[in-house]
Amino acid sequence: MDIPYTVERREDTGLYNAKLGVWLFLASEVMLFGALFSSYILLRVGAEPGTWPRHWLDYKLGALNTIVLIISSVTNVVAWANLKLGQFNKYRFYQAITIVCAFVFLAIKTNEYVGKFHHYTVVTKEGKIADGHLLQKTADKVVLHGYWAKDMDEVMDPKGPENASEIEIEKSDILEMKNYGPARNNFTGLYFTMTGLHVLHIIGGIIVIIAIWGPLSGMHKTDPERYANRVEVAGLFWSFVDLVWLFIFPTLYLL
Amino acid sequence: MNHTPEKDLQDVKRHVRQHLIIAVGLAIGTLLTVWTSQTNFGSHALNIAITLAVASVQAFMVAGFFMHLLSEKKMIYCFLIFTAVFFIVMMFIFTWAHMPSNVVHYRI
Numbered sequence: 001m002d003i004p005y006t007v008e009r010r011e012d013t014g015l016y017n018a019k020l021g022v023w024l025f026l027a028s029e030v031m032l033f034g035a036l037f038s039s040y041i042l043l044r045v046g047a048e049p050g051t052w053p054r055h056w057l058d059y060k061l062g063a064l065n066t067i068v069l070i071i072s073s074v075t076n077v078v079a080w081a082n083l084k085l086g087q088f089n090k091y092r093f094y095q096a097i098t099i100v101c102a103f104v105f106l107a108i109k110t111n112e113y114v115g116k117f118h119h120y121t122v123v124t125k126e127g128k129i130a131d132g133h134l135l136q137k138t139a140d141k142v143v144l145h146g147y148w149a150k151d152m153d154e155v156m157d158p159k160g161p162e163n164a165s166e167i168e169i170e171k172s173d174i175l176e177m178k179n180y181g182p183a184r185n186n187f188t189g190l191y192f193t194m195t196g197l198h199v200l201h202i203i204g205g206i207i208v209i210i211a212i213w214g215p216l217s218g219m220h221k222t223d224p225e226r227y228a229n230r231v232e233v234a235g236l237f238w239s240f241v242d243l244v245w246l247f248i249f250p251t252l253y254l255l
Numbered sequence: 256m257n258h259t260p261e262k263d264l265q266d267v268k269r270h271v272r273q274h275l276i277i278a279v280g281l282a283i284g285t286l287l288t289v290w291t292s293q294t295n296f297g298s299h300a301l302n303i304a305i306t307l308a309v310a311s312v313q314a315f316m317v318a319g320f321f322m323h324l325l326s327e328k329k330m331i332y333c334f335l336i337f338t339a340v341f342f343i344v345m346m347f348i349f350t351w352a353h354m355p356s357n358v359v360h361y362r363i
Contacts (some may be wrong), residue, residue, distance in 0.1 A: 013328065014329070017330070020343070021351070023334055024334060027334050027335065027337070030338050031338065031342060031345065032343045034345060038346050038349045039349075042349055042350070046353065059289060059292075063285055063289055066285045070281045071278070072281060073278075073321050074274050074275065074321075076269075077274050077321050078271050078274060085264060085267050105272075153276075157309035193297040194308070239318075239321040240322070242317055243318060243322075245309050246281075246313045246314050246317065247307075247310055247314065249285075249288070249310075250288050250292060250307060250309075250310045252305075254288065254306060255288065255306060255307075
């Protein structure tokens, strides 16, 4: 049985079915991410003064990831354009760059996540507050590379690592110890939810792009039009993932 | 319309050039976003507005050129208009529900 409208366009919509389907899917994605953005806005606007963290994320890494995604979007579109011209090798070359960029994005994101899970705030029984990256954790002591904060306000809006040094704290002196994981506060919860969902989309995109680029590329010889349509539809999804990141970056990293 | 392989090649080269220009624009936009977020425009609200405005221009460039939305079929515009309406309604409902006059406090 032949599936209709995989290549030719329907008269009523003017589109082939896969393109119609992916745009409907992207419309639902707008609502999914939109709900998270609206949650962010509400929680942030409703936060008591001094309780919403600032400068907790490295904006340089965020900007680098933005550039990486922009490059991947360009190579993706250029790959599709070359495929439409029948230049299959050029298509594969540019799409390979897209895939490499996607993995670079994931590597940078993983580095950020690991950093957050190793970053701790320790409150001692005397009321002193230490904040920094965990160097060592044994049965009787914790060693951080960080600083002693004057109060929790300084932790919520750190000025920089100028006075960072090695801090050793006896475990018996610790009242509370929390890392910068999703359970820390509303900001980290939303950060991990929004970027985590975005990362899942990146992984999904990588799987589809690699599948079309590699194992499914035989269709290029048997049905080149349909193959080009598959590449176009995957490219639409990839550009959407880029578009979402363009809002996540300023919202979480800069504002 | 008479399409020849040479004309197609020229069209694709033109599109590739256009996409490269858009990419440079997006990269500049990213740097501009960082700059606007760190510049004091007098109020934090203004900083947020300007930074998100730059991000919106970037999003328009991606949707318009990389996703070819500027030359898409009417059907897709219809979907997106519906999506925008539902999105605005969703934002309104959340905001409305959290207005102090609409928050209900239960005594358990």
